[in-house]
Amino acid sequence: MLGSLSPMDVRSPHREDFRAELRVLELGALSVWPASYQALTFDRSPRLVREADPETCHVLLVLSGEAEASWGKSRVGYGRYDLLTTVSSAPARVRTEPAEVGGLVRSVGVEVPRSAIPLPAGQVDRVVGRCLSGRDGPGALLALTLTQLARRNSAYRAADVPRLELVLVDLLTALFAHACDAESAQPAEDRKRVLRLRIRAFIRQNLADPELGPALVASAHHISVRYLHRLFEDEPETVADSIRRQRLAGARRDLSDPALAAVSVQDIAARWGFRHHAAFTRAFRGAFGTSPSGHRRTAPVLAAARG
The missing domain is CATH 2.60.120.10 (Jelly Rolls)
Known part of the structure; x- marks a missing residue:
């Protein structure tokens, strides 16, 4: 426990x-x-x-x-x-x-x-x-x-x-x-907060869609892209940054999973909405300091060391 x-x-x-x-x-x-x-x-x-x-x-x-x-x-x-x-x-x-x-x-x-x-x-x-x-x-x-x-x-x-x-x-x-x-006691702010919650849930549920981005998010919630950016202007990251971070985190988890060892890096990237393997590799290296393949090779070693 x-x-x-x-x-x-x-x-x-x-x-x-x-x-x-x-x-x-x-x-x-x-x-x-x-x-x-x-x-x-x-x-x-x-x-x-x-x-x-x-x-x-x-x-x-x-x-x-x-x-x-x-x-x-x-x-x-x-x-x-x-x-x-x-x-x-x-x-x-x-x-x-x-x-x-x-x-x-x-x-x-x-x-x-x-x-x-x-x-x-x-x-x-x-x-x-x-x-x-x-x-x-x-x-x-x-x-x-x-x-x-x-x-x-x-x-x-x-x-x-x-x-x-x-x-x-x-x-x-x-x-x-x-x-x-x-x-x-602030109904207007409550409505904005609820909308932000719905948007975050929508993003999490659609990370696999390569079309997911600010334009699609705004359209799905019947607001303009400009208003979408205003909703999140006080947040630590933009909508696009949040999508990229969550996609990379999901791909990293899958690459660390021994049960998915037979799934290619390119297929895992596609599962998380990355169309182009080269772009995925650059983004992954920028976020984690190693390539997707390099992470997959070292993940079992790191897990064994922690265990």
Whole structure:
């Protein structure tokens, strides 16, 4: 468990006969971890934050039992089908208890890089320390998806992973945005934010289309290219830069995947919307400092070294 999450101290009053079960489902950049366990306290101290911050966000769905999270002097309680959010950059302590003596806490957690959530960092931080409902609204959709993924008999193929990753990112984004909407008093800005969310989702879902670019994005959302650029003028990257970065990141993941070793570099490039092999090679080298073929040769070595 600690290998998939931010570093933390874990304690239990049942040290001698501790019972727990955990599975980790890797969905691209996301991890989903169904778990059942006796009473536990997870402590991410200021020291651990200073030592390592993977810049991730964690959402925990409580299925049975209860939890209490504390951030300094602030404490929040969570019950069945509540959603608890923490971020790796902030110290937090989470204490869990089963619903009955001798029972187990059951939960499903999801860990996502903060960079994958297409919201300003401040909005994600505003959700930390709040009890979000997994019984209605976007939270219910997220809870339903997480519980379905947690079932042992859920059968997913490797080809489903990118789609499931996109679904979870969209649901998490909708949950956070919905939570922030409740305290927002700027309808015009809300409409712009929702439009930006839709545009980001559209881009993620159409990266394989070689025609994807600012003109196509603007046309699909019935706005001008000029207005599209205005929507993203305060963002750290342009729409075109975002498309290129995500395509290159996807191609890099595929080139690192041993299961795709028989797929040619040119075919992988095409899968991510690159028409011309030479242009793909130049872009890849510019982003990662090596050629696609060079990365494919060294990826297994680097993975073995990390393992």
